[in-house]
Structure formats: structure tokens, C-alpha cells
Amino acid sequence: MTRRVLVIGGGIGGLCLAHALRQSDVDVVVHERAAVPSPRHRLRITPDGAAAFRACLPPPVFGALVATSMRYTNGMAAYDEQLVPKWEHDDPDDGDPDRVDAVDHRTLREVLLTGLGEIVRYGKEFARAELTPSGGVRAHFRDGASDEGDVLVAADGADSAVRAAWRPADVPRDLGVRAIVSRIPMARAIKGGLPDFMRDRFTSVVGAAASFGLLPMEFRPGADAEDYYTAVFNAHRDDLGVPDDVLFGLSGGALREVLLDRTAGWHPDLHGLFEHVEPAETHALALRASVPVRPWGQGPVVPLGDAAHTMPLSGGAGANVAAQDAAALRAALVAPGLLSEALAEYQSDLVRRGTAAVEESVRLAAGSMRLD
Numbered sequence: 517m518t519r520r521v522l523v524i525g526g527g528i529g530g531l532c533l534a535h536a537l538r539q540s541d542v543d544v545v546v547h548e549r550a551a552v553p554s555p556r557h558r559l560r561i562t563p564d565g566a567a568a569f570r571a572c573l574p575p576p577v578f579g580a581l582v583a584t585s586m587r588y589t590n591g592m593a594a595y596d597e598q599l600v601p602k603w604e605h606d607d608p609d610d611g612d613p614d615r616v617d618a619v620d621h622r623t624l625r626e627v628l629l630t631g632l633g634e635i636v637r638y639g640k641e642f643a644r645a646e647l648t649p650s651g652g653v654r655a656h657f658r659d660g661a662s663d664e665g666d667v668l669v670a671a672d673g674a675d676s677a678v679r680a681a682w683r684p685a686d687v688p689r690d691l692g693v694r695a696i697v698s699r700i701p702m703a704r705a706i707k708g709g710l711p712d713f714m715r716d717r718f719t720s721v722v723g724a725a726a727s728f729g730l731l732p733m734e735f736r737p738g739a740d741a742e743d744y745y746t747a748v749f750n751a752h753r754d755d756l757g758v759p760d761d762v763l764f765g766l767s768g769g770a771l772r773e774v775l776l777d778r779t780a781g782w783h784p785d786l787h788g789l790f791e792h793v794e795p796a797e798t799h800a801l802a803l804r805a806s807v808p809v810r811p812w813g814q815g816p817v818v819p820l821g822d823a824a825h826t827m828p829l830s831g832g833a834g835a836n837v838a839a840q841d842a843a844a845l846r847a848a849l850v851a852p853g854l855l856s857e858a859l860a861e862y863q864s865d866l867v868r869r870g871t872a873a874v875e876e877s878v879r880l881a882a883g884s885m886r887l888d
């Protein structure tokens with residue numbers, strides 16, 4: 517039987533699923549709110565995540581992902597805010613030319629859009645959905661259009677409108693931490709005096725009232741892209757001292773001033789870094805976690821990715837788990853037998869995988885910041 521699958525949200529998980537279903541000749545359409553480029557920050561890719569991307573994507577698209585990735589990160593080291601070393605963790609280079617250690621979010625999304633053409637429909641902001649008498653589901657969009665399918669996949673991210681409509685009680689918990697995420701061109705940081713030992717590894721700084729991560733995104737030789745660092749400053753909102761209604765309205769330039777002010781007493785090599793952040797790529801966000809991760813119950817509406825399991829950035833896991841969800845959901849949707857049973861099994865698997873990732877991300881966050 518031919519199934520029609522509506523995917524709400526053309527982000528990482530939704531686009532992976534679209535590729536996977538298309539390769540299995542399943543009728544799939546992605547309804548995406550807007551044709552807005554993704555932010556330019558680094559995404560760590562785990563071996564399980566890379567395997568899931570490989571499973572979902574046609575070989576040329578996966579090849580483009582590899583070609584635009586960072587192959588290797590030289591481990592991790594932790595310091596206090598005066599750059600006194602705490603510990604370090606080496607990650608020996610296995611020399612694998614196809615290793616994928618990290619990707620740029622915006623580039624990954626562009627790669628994932630390759631070849632999907634009219635499968636992705638823009639300007640389709642999900643508003644509501646209802647079950648149809650035939651057991652399917654009809655989605656309605658804010659532009660007045662609607663579409664019907666056998667399955668609706670909520671892949672619309674951490675602020676999922678589908679979740680708000682379908683599972684209104686499943687609100688991710690605010691962990692109390694506010695992150696200011698920014699981008700620093702690598703050449704500018706190095707010219708500005710970034711110490712050698714911080715250049716090619718993940719630097720973690722755990723201070724008394726804030727923590728900070730500096731993560732290199734160094735493209736492969738020959739890639740037409742500028743190397744950079746993703747800089748993530750985290751503080752509990754009480755320690756940050758900027759009310760949410762002010763913080764989330766600040767421009768990138770004003771956020772840079774907050775960073776410079778809150779790190780004024782830090783080691784000059786750390787404090788000086790914030791001079792180089794790009795205001796246009798600087799924004800604040802709240803760290804949240806889906807605790808617990810819950811299945812969405814029986815029926816043709818199922819979640820995927822952040823919509824089901826929002827987690828703090830600390831684990832570098834959300835995109836990887838979204839890709840794993842996509843691979844698992846494809847398997848469920850093409851399995852012979854009852855669709856309802858396959859979807860129930862998919863959701864059990866998603867809850868197990870999502871719970872493990874959320875718990876690990878929260879555990880890692882708790883190691884370097886004060887959580888509510």
C-alpha cells in the first residue's frame with residue numbers, strides 16, 4: 517500500500533527523513549515554515565549520528581556532508597576562568613579520511629536540501645491538525661492551505677507547534693541557564709592572540725558564575741568556507757543578571773557587550789576573544805530539557821527530533837539523535853504489517869534513545885553550570 521507522509525518542519529531530522537522515504541519510494545512532502553538559512557554554528561557529529569545520516573541520505577548527498585565537514589578535533593581540555601588547567605582528554609587521530617567530527621549547521625541544512633526540490637514546500641507554517649474519518653490526518657497551515665496524509669511527523673523542533681497542539685502538556689523544562697552563542701572567525705581569533713593550546717581542540721572553561729565552550733570548526737582543505745569557532749557562554753539567569761524579556765530582545769552587538777562585561781575578570785586571552793565575536797551570528801537562548809521524554813500515544817501523529825526530546829547543547833547530541841529518529845522512522849514506515857504497531861515500536865525506540873540523550877546532556881550541563 518502506498519503511504520503519504522506529511523513532515524512538518526524541514527530542519528535536520530525532517531530533511532533526513534524526506535531523503536530516506538524518497539529512496540524507499542514513499543510519497544513524502546515536507547511543510548516548512550520559512551526559507552530561512554540555518555544559523556552558522558558547529559554541530560558535533562557522533563559515530564552513531566554519522567551512521568544515521570549515511571543510512572538516510574543518497575550517497576552523493578552523504579558525500580557532500582563529508583566533504584563539507586570537519587574531519588578531526590584534537591580532544592578537549594578544561595580550565596578555570598584564569599586558564600588554570602583542570603583536565604584534558606585526548607582523542608587520537610585514527611587517520612580515517614571519511615571521519616566526520618563536526619559540521620556547520622547552515623552548510624549541513626543546505627546539503628540536506630539538495631535534490632529534494634518540490635518535496636519541500638515553504639511558507640507552510642503548521643497551525644493545527646485533525647484526524648480524518650479514514651484514519652489519516654489533515655494538517656492546516658497559517659496561509660489557509662491544508663494537506664492530508666496517512667502519517668504526520670512533527671519535526672518542527674524544540675518549539676514544536678505540532679506538540680503544542682497535540683501534546684500541550686509536554687512542555688520542555690526550563691533549566692534556568694541562558695546561553696549566548698556566537699561565532700568567531702578563526703583567523704581573527706588567532707591574529708588576536710588566541711594561545712596555541714586552544715586552537716584545534718574543544719576548550720571548556722568552568723568559572724565561578726559562568727561556563728564557556730570554544731569549539732573549532734575547521735573545514736577540510738579546499739573547502740570554500742571560512743574556519744571559525746563556535747563560542748558558547750552559559751550562566752544561570754540569576755548570575756547573568758539580565759531579565760529574559762531584556763536578554764531575548766538584545767541585538768548581537770549588545771550581547772557582545774554583555775559577554776565582555778561578564779568576563780571582565782577572566783584571563784585576558786579568554787576575555788579578549790569576545791572582542792572578535794560576530795554580532796550578526798550572536799544570539800541568546802534558554803537551555804531546556806524534555807524530562808521525561810514521552811511517547812505521543814497511538815495514532816498517525818508521531819514526533820521526531822527536538823519536538824520529542826529537547827536537550828541542552830552540552831551533549832552535542834540533538835542533531836545526531838534527530839537523524840537516528842529519521843532512520844528508525846523510515847524503517848517503521850516501510851515495514852510490512854500494521855502501521856499502528858510499527859509506529860508504536862518506533863515511539864518506544866525514540867523514547868529510549870531520546871531519554872538517554874537528554875539525561876546525558878543534562879548530566880554534562882550540571883557538571884559545568886548551575887541548573888534549576
Ligand SMILES: Cc1cc2nc3c(=O)[nH]c(=O)nc-3n(C[C@H](O)[C@H](O)[C@H](O)COP(=O)(O)OP(=O)(O)OC[C@H]3O[C@@H](n4cnc5c(N)ncnc54)[C@H](O)[C@@H]3O)c2cc1C
Binds near residue numbers: 675
Ligand atoms: C548553538 C547550538 C549548538 C548545537 N550543537 C549541537 C551539536 O554539536 N550536535 C548536535 O547533535 N546537536 C547540536 N545542537 C542541536 C541541534 O541543532 C538540534 O537538536 C537539531 O537541529 C534538531 O533537529 P530537528 O530536525 O528536530 O529540528 P530543527 O533542526 O530545529 O528543525 C525544525 C524545523 O521546523 C521548522 N518549523 C518550526 N515551526 C514550524 C511550524 N509551525 N510549521 C512548519 N515548520 C516549522 C523550522 O523552521 C525548522 O526548519 C545545537 C543547537 C544549538 C542551538
